[in-house]
Amino acid sequence: MGTVSKALSLLSFFAPDRTEIGLSDLTRLSGMNKATVYRLMAELQESGFVEQGENDRAYRLGPQVLHLAALREASxxxxxxxxxxxxxxxxxxxxxxxxxxxxxxxxxxxxxxxxxxxxxxxxxxxxxxxxxxxxxxxxxxxxxxxxxxxxxxxxxxxxxxxxxxxxxxxxxxxxxxxxxxxxxxxxxxxxxxxxxxxxxxxxxxxxxxxxxxxxxxxxxxxxxxxxxxxxxxxxxxxxxxxxxxxxxxxxxxxxxxxx
Amino acid sequence: MGTVSKALSLLSFFAPDRTEIGLSDLTRLSGMNKATVYRLMAELQESGFVEQGENDRAYRLGPQVLHLAALREASxxxxxxxxxxxxxxxxxxxxxxxxxxxxxxxxxxxxxxxxxxxxxxxxxxxxxxxxxxxxxxxxxxxxxxxxxxxxxxxxxxxxxxxxxxxxxxxxxxxxxxxxxxxxxxxxxxxxxxxxxxxxxxxxxxxxxxxxxxxxxxxxxxxxxxxxxxxxxxxxxxxxxxxxxxxxxxxxxxxxxxxx
DNA sequence: TCGATTGGTTCATTATTCGAACCATTGGTT
DNA sequence: AACCAATGGTTCGAATAATGAACCAATCGA
Known part of the structure; x- marks a missing residue:
């Protein structure tokens, strides 16, 4: 499985009743190594797809998903x-x-x-x-x-x-x-x-x-x-x-x- | 630059007045090799982030961006x-x-x-x-x-x-x-x-x-x-x-x- | 008919990713 | 207070995936 697909598959664990997910939870859910999850999430974060709170380090979906959705709506x-x-x-x-x-x-x-x-x-x-x-x-x-x-x-x-x-x-x-x-x-x-x-x-x-x-x-x-x-x-x-x-x-x- | 970041950077070329972009245009805009763009877009497509028309093979943002935006809205x-x-x-x-x-x-x-x-x-x-x-x-x-x-x-x-x-x-x-x-x-x-x-x-x-x-x-x-x-x-x-x-x-x- | 451009493909080479093992911190339990 | 489990985060030699020059077929305009 390609690296991009692996990274994006991490986003699919977010759900209406799971809007925040920690690193260790993502590791368990995905079955990937924690270091791998960490690096993939870091790239998603740099690109604005996820963000972390200051105190609560759990991951949440970031502003870029709203931006892309707005672009999709444009067409x-x-x-x-x-x-x-x-x-x-x-x-x-x-x-x-x-x-x-x-x-x-x-x-x-x-x-x-x-x-x-x-x-x-x-x-x-x-x-x-x-x-x-x-x-x-x-x-x-x-x-x-x-x-x-x-x-x-x-x-x-x-x-x-x-x-x-x-x-x-x-x-x-x-x-x-x-x-x-x-x-x-x-x-x-x-x-x-x-x-x-x-x-x-x-x-x-x-x-x-x-x-x-x-x-x-x-x-x-x-x-x-x-x-x-x-x-x-x-x-x-x-x-x-x-x-x-x-x-x-x-x-x-x-x-x-x-x- | 990581592979995930490279792939996601391709998405940032979409704009309100550019909702469809062909492979060669993406190659020019990104400065990446056409084979690389093709493979990265293929992974984005598999993950639902972009899609292609049947006749018009230009890329458009896919349904997954609406899904993630809806999940972000949930929180x-x-x-x-x-x-x-x-x-x-x-x-x-x-x-x-x-x-x-x-x-x-x-x-x-x-x-x-x-x-x-x-x-x-x-x-x-x-x-x-x-x-x-x-x-x-x-x-x-x-x-x-x-x-x-x-x-x-x-x-x-x-x-x-x-x-x-x-x-x-x-x-x-x-x-x-x-x-x-x-x-x-x-x-x-x-x-x-x-x-x-x-x-x-x-x-x-x-x-x-x-x-x-x-x-x-x-x-x-x-x-x-x-x-x-x-x-x-x-x-x-x-x-x-x-x-x-x-x-x-x-x-x-x-x-x-x-x- | 020809040339330019498109989307798409291949494979030897190169670069990136991987993950076991580790660390510091935090919080709960005894 | 001490201990343990769990967290988020890091490292680097080994393994794997990605890369891109060169190529192909199709399309379109001159």
Missing amino acids: TPILSVSRRILRELSEETGETTHVSLGHDGWVQTLSHAYSPRHATKVTMEDAQTVTYHATSSGLAILAYSDPEFVDRILSQPMTAHTQLTLTSQDEIRAKLEEIRNQGFSSTEGSFELEVHSHAVPVFGADGNALGALAVAAPSSRMDAPQQAKIREALCRAGADLTHRIGGRPPASYTFYEGH | TPILSVSRRILRELSEETGETTHVSLGHDGWVQTLSHAYSPRHATKVTMEDAQTVTYHATSSGLAILAYSDPEFVDRILSQPMTAHTQLTLTSQDEIRAKLEEIRNQGFSSTEGSFELEVHSHAVPVFGADGNALGALAVAAPSSRMDAPQQAKIREALCRAGADLTHRIGGRPPASYTFYEGH
Whole structure:
């Protein structure tokens, strides 16, 4: 494994519930020698990717990650554009809405909005990482990704989050075909029991899905009229989001409305 | 120079007006051998920091930078918290407001808000990089930073952006002392002629300034009552922002109001 | 058709990284 | 107060990874 990859892999140990990590903890988590970890972190620190407190010498993510994120937003402003779209979609449907980003091997919840309409709602946190196969968003992304990428994702072991999670390749591929036919994904109890989610892909400039826009609700509220409403609202919002971040759907995707 | 630092330095060539860079351009910009650039970018790509289009093989920043930024926000939510504070401060003062982040060697405009009150306004873009010595925000950060950090910043060559830019160490150190005495910085025409800016530091958990909150306006509108209003509003907003991102000012900083 | 430029590749040589062993400090326990 | 475990940090001979000159195929403009 290259030196750069080793260094960057150290950054992947940071998590929403682990925003500070000491040298010895990183050594344990990574399995690398402590001197190696120290040197790699020193270079990351010099480059602004991590920083240390003065007294508490634990490592934290540094300002450079915000700078690069802002630069990424300059070209694909998914974070800033999705904020309002999530809020409006949440108000319109009365449910939790969120935008996810596809990574190599996992899906990231990027941003979300809650509706105050119901006290019971699906909650989530940004920067959370979830699997492709078990989530509505992940499946929506896969359905409109490169076949090689899909192969790579589906060749990894697929864990069952609930007893309703699809884990066999055949089942998942059939599900992807269903999504391609109807333009959105719908899962119930796949990632979490009693939660019904719908998602549509969000496309980049190259016509591949780079993320997904989703509505998640307790299954008990999801009657047929409400589902139809969510699907229609999602297709409109997905078109809007893709369009405004400078993306465009592939010719085969004809489900967006209003664009 | 370590291999990790070399790889990460390639990322610093991305800019708001250069969100895509080809292999040969990166080779020219960096001065490294093309094979080296290729391999380093391949590792950055494997780690999700950059990606390439399918047809257009130019490199762009990848999804991992958004993920890390979201993780950084989990511990120091300066981006999300500042959004509303910027908007309210902008409405209250009628001028452009912005939050900046201090990096090693430069200052980044992180987020901004415009007021619709006047047609003539100071404009800016996120992810823009500016200097410490020539900006109100930069000077506000320096005034509340480690002496060693200040020494390092002031030992670099200091360019004059306008004929009003302070460039001598003595002048700048005197300015920093003035800021420490009054709790905010005020510059006129230093970075751009006809622009008057005020800024207060934003502190991290360790009592050092990690950023600044600023109001920028055309000098022609800055009469004494308006300046007093801006200063008072900035101190209040700066206290609010520092407090809500989990920071705390050093004992010597007594200018925040409301906290 | 040709030349310039692009993105990408190879392998002998060179430079960097590695990690076992070590150190100083800190904090908890007895 | 003494001891031990754990922390962050350091060293240098050995091992490994990175380097870059030279090359290739494709593309595009003249």
